[in-house]
């Protein structure tokens with residue numbers, strides 16, 4: 072006899088068996104325990120029942136299959152219908168999340184819980200701070216397992232937005248992760264969000280790839296220095312190079328403003344062998360030189376990338392060389408037109 | 412090492428310390444029930460329960476052999492084979508930093524894992540003149556057939572994403588040239604109880620409708636085709652349900668009360684166009700407005716919000732650029748309009764191309780999904796599938812001058828923007844489980860599964876072909892909303908030395924819908940001919 076079938080508390084419920092269709096494809100041979108629990112879930116969902124025992128039932132199913140979005144959503148609606156203790160739910164969800172590192176649904180569930188909890192703490196800065204700290208502590212535990220977990224990072228961005236965590240503490244916490252692994256691109260990406268979406272100074276709705284005239288110069292300077300410092304640690308690490316380009320774009324500054332810096336990693340003498348310590352620096356300089364109209368130098372940098380330092384991307388570098396010439400021709404034509 | 416970060420305000424110090432990283436050991440190869448499928452898109456990377464079948468164990472032996480000291484062939488045989496392979500694929504990258512972190516350590520381990528396969532040194536394998544092994548077509552076909560049979564209990568983790576398996580298997584089998592008509596009847600009876608009266612399909616009977624399984628099922632039905640299969644879809648209810656998912660900011664939730672992300676945007680666009688649904692919104696939609704907002708209002712703008720400072724796309728605004736989402740973004744825009752119009756209009760193309768191109772590493776030669784992450788076979792499609800779309804965007808349209816005539820190649824084709832040879836080498840050398848088990852995989856240390864089998868084959872297909880986007884002189888053939896995605900044609904790619912044997916060429920998959928060429932056109936034409944619901 073099954074767990075629910077023999078339980079007087081569930082006497083009143085007639086489970087609904089799963090209709091798999093005839094000769095179903097990729098049919099899963101469920102354990103009796105799972106099949107029975109799902110039968111009861113279908114029944115309570117059909118009756119739109121939201122009760123304590125539904126919480127027990129959904130917890131049981133999640134312990135067997137945490138990747139079941141229907142169960143999670145029904146559990147959330149039950150919690151809200153019962154006005155159950157959200158903080159208690161959060162701590163239970165912590166355990167489930169630690170056991171199911173790659174799970175998607177948990178993080179959406181968590182967002183629903185926080186959305187529900189927020190109005191009750193929103194007027195108390197202390198409560199918000201405490202809550203934020205405990206959430207960050209939990210995420211730190213998750214990052215110990217996988218510091219690039221996409222779902223955790225997406226939740227982090229949500230939390231920053233929700234609780235207005237555009238703070239020094241948030242930046243510090245990112246730096247801690249970058250100190251452990253300066254190649255953690257998820258941390259770089261989060262930093263970009265926290266710095267450039269700060270409602271204290273950014274333009275609302277400004278796209279990540281566009282100039283935002285409202286960002287103060289000192290923020291741009293600080294972030295340039297931040298990415299440079301990290302680049303010196305490991306010049307072939309692409310993350311801070313991408314970050315630097317992103318910062319310059321936000322600040323509306325030319326790439327050529329960082330020509331000297333990129334030049335630290337690239338020596339191309341008139342005669343003799345060049346010394347390249349970062350292909351990303353060479354890529355950066357190619358753009359700098361194109362920006363300055365030094366087409367031949369830019370072309371040579373791109374040739375070196377395709378022939379020697381990043382050969383797998385040769386087609387890409389050649390395409391860039393082609394656009395360089397096209398731009399050159401267009402500029403040339405423009406000059407001719409002006410002359411007439 | 413300490414760096415002082417200068418700045419007038421907000422001054423603080425940044426300290427980067429060198430650290431010895433703990434060995435990661437078996438992490439990459441581990442497989443446990445808790446790791447089983449959960450996300451809808453990149454779900455079952457470790458779907459195969461290790462002890463479930465004897466064939467799975469055979470697969471594990473191959474995996475083990477990579478970590479044991481390999482027994483290499485004799486020196487002369489070794490150099491002979493290695494000499495067939497360009498040194499780009501057999502040697503370490505020319506620039507490497509000394510600083511050791513977790514990211515660089517697992518990257519190093521991955522290179523070491525792949526090198527013997529890329530160098531033509533896999534014991535027992537036979538290679539062609541280019542040092543490339545054959546496509547184990549029959550074994551992969553058998554693997555996919557098996558994935559549609561009854562599955563053991565540990566697959567319970569896939570209980571909410573099972574419809575994906577229908578699509579992965581049918582798309583994969585078609586790509587391999589297998590006749591899939593035997594699955595028409597069973598597919599129809601399998602998906603019928605999964606459809607909800609309120610519109611859309613769930614992960615299984617009695618589950619809430621969700622865009623990911625709905626996308627998988629609609630595509631699977633389009634692949635098998637036929638009136639009975641297509642008529643099974645309740646289009647009116649589907650339209651009502653999509654309207655309930657449409658958000659005022661332009662995007663789509665994946666299920667009612669669920670998250671809003673770029674998978675939702677792409678899946679919804681695919682469903683609307685294939686089923687030729689009306690785009691008007693009913694009054695009870697959360698996105699309904701007095702000003703005539705439709706299912707498509709603000710969708711391209713919402714997609715644009717997902718382009719990150721790196722140039723790639725995130726799953727939702729403000730997150731990290733990720734390969735799977737780049738494909739969703741581009742394919743979605745190519746449903747909303749012509750690639751050469753929509754893509755430059757809504758996104759920063761040079762930054763996107765730069766980021767995408769940086770996903771290909773040497774010597775592994777396959778694609779990674781994010782900056783400083785590892786190569787993985789499924790990005791052969793998620794990243795690889797972006798190239799035909801971008802190449803078409805840069806080429807501009809080809810013109811069909813007469814019905815039936817082959818499209819005239821654009822005069823200034825950009826050619827390939829990535830290394831097709833590299834991708835094909837990674838796929839054929841590293842992604843195949845060449846034991847009796849068959850199937851394709853993330854990388855040599857991982858087990859094959861139907862998700863990777865489907866998307867690795869899709870990547871192989873796009874690397875072997877060249878796609879054109881055509882503008883007909885008159886657009887009468889496919890009128891109505893969202894007609895752009897039905898103007899693609901393709902031919903075998905012949906721009907460079909072919910490193911694989913001709914018999915290893917696979918079928919063609921539509922660059923936007925990722926189903927066999929022709930299936931999308933037929934599906935759309937069928938529903939368009941019905942007119943209304």
Ligand SMILES: [Zn+2]
Pocket residue numbers: 453456787788789790853863
């Ligand atoms: Zn993968």
